[in-house]
Amino acid sequence: MSTAPRQDVLYTPVRRLDFRPMSHIDTEDSSPADFHILDLFAGPGGLDVAADALGYRVTGIEWDAGACATRGAAGMDTFHGDVRKYRAAFFPRAQVLTGGPPCQTFTVAGHGAGRRALDQVLDYVGELHRVLRETEEQPGDPQAWLRIFRTWRGIHEELRRKELEAEAIRHEKRNLEQRRTEARKSMKGRLERQGASAKEIREFLKGLKKPRTIVLVDDELQDLLKVFVGLDDKLAELKDRLEELGDERTGLVLQPLWWVIERSRRPGSEPYEAVVLEQVPAVMPVWKRYVEVLSSLGYRTTTQLMHTEAFGVPQTRRRAVLMARFDRSDLPEGPGPGLLWPVPETHELYHRRGTFTRLPKANRSDTLFSEKPEHWISMEAALERAEKHSVKVRRRPPFSVVSNYGTGGVPEARGRRDHDDPSATITGKVSRNRVVHKETDKDLEDGLGRFNSAEAGALQTFPATYPWSGNDISQQIGNAVPPRLALHVLLHVLEPELDEKEAEARLERGIEELEAWEPKETVEPLRHRGLKGHPLTGR
Known part of the structure; x- marks a missing residue:
């Protein structure tokens, strides 16, 4: 999803109500359909x-x-x-x-959670479908419409109730996460005062991913660990509850x-x-x-x-x-x-x-x-066509694109596509992808080692002159x-x-x-x- 709306974005207040087409290319033929x-x-x-x-x-x-x-x-x-x-x-x-x-x-x-969310949506659609079938012999009847509307309102109110409950749980979850962080810092501080080495501290903190496996003889550390484990358990419960509620x-x-x-x-x-x-x-x-x-x-x-x-x-x-x-x-x-x-x-x-x-x-x-x-x-062909319409699209020698995320869940297995291939899926992380010399791992020089907004947009087939604005432009392009x-x-x-x-x-x-x-x-x-x-x- 896109990020939360901001209220401070400024716009040039030019109002248009006549619905003139946005495109400004002169053409003799008009659309055969006007929608x-x-x-x-x-x-x-x-x-x-x-x-x-x-x-x-x-x-x-x-x-x-x-x-x-x-x-x-x-x-x-x-x-x-x-x-x-x-x-x-x-x-x-x-x-x-x-x-x-x-x-x-x-x-x-x-x-x-994904399966439960899918089942929930399908159930809601089924509920709406049932009331439509039961009232299909009453087209235009205000009472039939009222029944349909009340069914939707019931669904809407249930979702709203769940949303409010989920927000309260997320608030509680944030508080517990803060307390768990404080418990973690306290344990780290206790180890430092005891003279533990940096390596020993790292290993201990790493072990907190499975805190129940840690055995301690130090009473103060043991008490802090109990607090940490208790908070971990409560956070797991809240996570399960959030999954049940959906979003x-x-x-x-x-x-x-x-x-x-x-x-x-x-x-x-x-x-x-x-x-x-x-x-x-x-x-x-x-x-x-x-x-x-x-x-x-x-x-x-x-x-x-x-x-x-x-x-x-x-x-x-x-x-x-x-x-x-x-x-x-x-x-x-x-x-x-x-x-x-x-x-x-x-x-x-x-x-x-x-x-x-x-x-x-x-x-x-x-x-x-x-x-x-x-x-x-290919990426190369698309960028060459876009280059004719905007100086923001730049010419490159033969290149490969290396994604900044792994494939198959393996971070080291970076996705890689050559210039004469289509791009991999453009995501909100497109600005982080590296553009390197083909068959090497060397970034292109002169600022060509990353796609700019016009180039990433062109790979999504937006016009090269598209006026990307506001925040999170990479996410806008990836979601489009x-x-x-x-x-x-x-x-x-x-x-x-x-x-x-x-x-x-x-x-x-x-x-x-x-x-x-x-x-x-x-x-x-x-x-x-x-x-x-x-x-x-x-x-």
Whole structure:
């Protein structure tokens, strides 16, 4: 998740309400579809800038101050705040709902906290689905809606209670950790007064990871150790309790579903035309349960585990994507009743050992896009293209990127990719990755031994001129949706009526627009007071 919002970020107060596109490339052809998109958990704007390149209009809701600073500098229409403080009813003119709710790592296997959190979310979705089925014969009935709303309110209140309890436990945990630290310092001081050597003290402190195994004859040390062990036991209990309670992200992952339900079943509302949600692969079981609910609300759906390099992103990364389109008679035929075709791949799947395999065909038709996929895009190729648009992207000799974290849980086994490979997954630690001369461990000179923000952003397929701002820029980049992946998904879901040539031309034009995109106006992110008069609110 992104860091806590700050209140001291300054913005240039230039207000824009006419929803003019953010891209400023002159073009004769206009978008064949005009959509107003509401992007929940919008981040720094990965999906938004892709939507703009396709000619759609986007409003985002984002709580992180750093991401809002970037969005403001990019001219993106944004509400700064917690998604839970807003409602679907506030934005009746939004036609498309998108988002990537921050999630804990749901562990499918085992019986740990991740598995419990996953089960809890699936149970909540099931509870909402049950009340929808029980009231499906009463569309537009205020009493039916009241029952649905009360079910959601019960879930929300339970999550809020758990959140408050968890915060109290975290406060207690911090106090106990401070007391344990003091006990540790007292034991160290006692050993120093007894004349223990530095090595003996280090070994003793190292042994505190398993304090019950330590045997002492010194009474004062023994008393201090008992205090330490008691605090350790209490901390373990609090940790278990926190795992049982989960955290606020459990409620956040449910928000997009509730917004869809509200727009579908609240009297006087109309369903969203389309829904697009994405997250890490571990969230796929949640999306599949979402599909059951969306299908019952009249949507055609599909879920897809997407490998980013197979869609022209110079990076190996996997995303779990849910796509839904309200089922109207003019939609093209899908692969089966109530289904959408998955997004077709355009590039090869990367394999480190030099073998390449095309992903299984997942086309709307057997001939959509060329039969022969393009080669995946390397870091070098992506940076060379970005260099044409910004002096911040610098030319390098043949290089390797060495990640600052290990692979397979082994810190010494640093991940390594060469310049003619796609990048490994861009994370919030991208600024710490070393860029070295190929086949050596020697850092590049002249400040080229690290990627700057423009270069790291380019590997995520952001425009080279993207105005990264605010705090934790590396984390913003690492958390963002790769815009080029978003291009494929949005075009596929929002314009399924295009034939092969039209879709390919639209995609190519969108890629050109994305690469050449430049910010123009700085805008001030809005808060609740900005709802009045906003184009999506109808107020």
